[in-house]
Amino acid sequence: MAINNVLLLEVQGIVHALPVEFVQRTLFISPNQIFSNKDCKTINLDGQSVLVANLADLLELSNSPAYSEIAKFEPQDQIHQPCILIKVGEEVFGLFVDRLMQTQEVVMKPQSQLLKRVRNVSGATILGSGEVCMILNPSDLLKSLQQQTTSLVSAKPRKTVKTKPLILLVEDSIPVRTQEKRLLEKAGYEVVVAEDGLDGYHKLQTRAFDAVISDVEMPNLDGLSLTQKIRQHPEYQTLPIILVTTLASDTDKARGADVGANAYIIKSNFNQDVLLEILGRLI
Known part of the structure; x- marks a missing residue:
């Protein structure tokens, strides 16, 4: 002592x-x-x-x-x-x-x-x-x-690490889902897949997504209902939503716009460059 x-x-x-x-x-x-x-x-x-x-x-x-x-x-x-x-x-x-x-x-x-x-x-x-x-x-x-x-x-000069934009892909067709996922990942996006609209809605709330790409005709919850449900949340009002579907009528397109979709792409005329161009513009 x-x-x-x-x-x-x-x-x-x-x-x-x-x-x-x-x-x-x-x-x-x-x-x-x-x-x-x-x-x-x-x-x-x-x-x-x-x-x-x-x-x-x-x-x-x-x-x-x-x-x-x-x-x-x-x-x-x-x-x-x-x-x-x-x-x-x-x-x-x-x-x-x-x-x-x-x-x-x-x-x-x-x-x-x-x-x-x-x-x-x-x-x-x-x-x-x-x-x-x-x-x-x-x-x-x-x-x-x-x-x-x-x-x-020493921490100040470090560059901020850029993360890949995160996309939620909602599609019930396995071949289409696989094709679109590969396309998006090759373009530099991180992709989370959902098997239908209900699955997509639940997964949307688990991460901070930069955009949603969804089919329209799906079991449990279709793409139009999914879009409408997403838009009911204030935090998702500006979230880009792209619908990719076989429904090609003007009425179907109008319904997509009414529920809040930012873009509507027809599968029969599907063009990879168009999807990537629209996605890049919206994000």
Whole structure:
């Protein structure tokens, strides 16, 4: 055991301690004093940029169920936030906390055999209130801040991975379904197949589809009824729906338009290029 002079602070409703020898100064920072520089937060102090972060983020307290149960502290001052400037070697950085408390001498107890090394923590002490208080490790906190900054900066240049447009193909005929699926996949689409209208309606709600291609004459639920059922949902009002069918009369085409289909293609005049052109235009 060792005697340490520490600064007590509160974050997420929990009291923590920092060894005083690493604390350069404490101050209050307003939001307009914080600058964003290459995905990092900094403050200007005596003409120098000082890296800052929320201590709760470095300790990942927001991800802890134990802390979420007891973190009910509301900052008293919403305009200025307490900040502790810490110096480790030649490096100076700032940590935002919820509340600054007093300094006092404490007896630091080392980690148990089960917890010989815990990141960001040097040891623990028991306060006069009987509360167990973690004594933080400034060197570890600096490393955590640097790692957090590096991960943010390195993540920025990565290109967004483009996913294939997702098509729901509803067709009860196995040969036609196989032909259309191969055509769409060859054109660069990801295809989910449904055996009839009812199957298609259920599968529509499992993924975020970019378009629906459906036959009209099918068991359980035909294509016209499927289209009408889809359009009843506000979130599917703009979802492209293409009907591919043998029904070629003007009345059939009009019915397709009435229920909300965006395109109506006749199977007897089926042209692969036409389907792909219409699909590409609608998506």
